[in-house]
Amino acid sequence: MANENHVIIAGGGASGLCAAIAAARDGAKVTVIEKTDSCGKKLSMTGNGRCNLANLNISADDYNPNARDRMKKWLKRFGVNEAADFFTSLGLVVISENGYLYPISGQATSVVSVLVNECKRLGVEFFFNEQVKQITKEDNGEFTVKTSVGVHKGKAVILSVGGLAGPKSTGSTGDGYYICEKLGMTKKDTYPALVSLNSEDETLPKESGVRALARVNFLIGDSVIASEYGEVQITGKGISGIPVMQSSGTVAEHLSKGRPVTASINFFPGYNDEEFDGLVKAMLELPGERRLSELLDGFCNSNINEMILKRMKLSGNMKVRNVGESMISCVLHKYRALHIKISGFGDYKKAQVTRGGISLGDLDDTLQSKKTPGVFVVGELCDVDGRCGGYNLQWAWTSGYIAGEAASCL
Ligand SMILES: Cc1cc2nc3c(=O)[nH]c(=O)nc-3n(C[C@H](O)[C@H](O)[C@H](O)COP(=O)(O)OP(=O)(O)OC[C@H]3O[C@@H](n4cnc5c(N)ncnc54)[C@H](O)[C@@H]3O)c2cc1C
Structure with missing residues (x-):
């Protein structure tokens, strides 16, 4: 039997770590299952190693046309000011260079560190080298998450496994599309974006x-x-x-x-x-x-x-x-x-983000699957891609935080 509000997070990248913190701060027991041997591999490569984590000049128009209407609402709930406050609450000093936000350290690894430190402080449990393969909703409403190593059980699952862009070593192999399709969600065709x-x-x-x-x-x-x-x-x-x-x-x-x-x-x-x-x-x-x-x-x-x-x-x-x-x-x-x-x-290996992904029509305003309530889909896995300049990580924080809060209440 799963804990009252046990949230399982598949993927310990940008959106997953943010979701883990939001859920744990709201009192949920949180487990992060990460396929590689550490969290935030892609995050630590972002912005040429400096991590352009958000942008003061942001609007829904900075995203793909089919995401814009929903994005207006989401950015109102958790936009750039909320992202800046969130990082301040983690002890990260953020500076603006013409509106582009970076950690003052000049190191993307600082962003990974503060996210992981906060997770640990909140008691989030990590499982590394474990690949999520399948999610099943049981008759009692609980979820069974099957991995390459075993099974985990929880009240809610947040899928934050990313897309296809970036070097494969960062864990971006598109596993989430198949998992979501098996749960009845629709995948919009994908293409490499932010590429030559x-x-x-x-x-x-x-x-x-x-x-x-x-x-x-x-x-x-x-x-x-x-x-x-x-x-x-x-x-x-x-x-x-x-x-x-x-x-x-x-x-x-x-x-x-x-x-x-x-x-x-x-x-x-x-x-x-x-x-x-x-x-x-x-x-x-x-x-x-x-x-x-x-x-x-x-x-x-x-x-x-x-x-x-x-x-x-x-x-x-x-x-x-x-x-x-x-x-x-x-x-x-x-x-x-x-x-x-x-x-x-250029191919996915050279691209910074994936265009296309899980249809927003299948998700409610908390990024929860309409077909399989209790499962949330966040980050690059969704049919959302932004311009170059901090907009894609903003989406990771926005979607991760909103879903993390909502999942903790289930
Ligand atoms: C070179 C490069 C530079 C970039 N620079 C910027 C920038 O400066 N600013 C910006 O806004 N955006 C930038 N981006 C885009 C940004 O990195 C992504 O939009 C963001 O990381 C997406 O977050 P995510 O949480 O959805 O996915 P990811 O950060 O990719 O995290 C997904 C995690 O899930 C894990 N995973 C995958 N499959 C499974 C599975 N089956 N089971 C368990 N775990 C799994 C992965 O190992 C990974 O840790 C850049 C991208 C690249 C490639």
């Missing part, structure tokens, strides 16, 4: 890559499916950088459905049409005896110049006068819409 995009375009710079501030629009035909501004990186293999990562989940989804996607890069995002035409006019008025490469020297990054000339099959040695005004104008306008055909996307 591949291209087989032969004009991409082979040796040294290019970094430049730009607006990147992703197009299917003439329709824009995603648009982001920031530093884009172009290498011989494809494109990356923040604007590409932010759009990658959407692009991956379309590509997987067989829709061809093209990136259109604007290296002059601060100019409107009229201003850019004025700039082109001024360039055309420069003395014509200079070579094309000389004309472009002061116009843009030399690697981008080389790439554009290669695409236009023009030699930089040509005299501007001989190239002709209309062709020069055509070359210069390419800098506002450099088209790169996207052929694929």
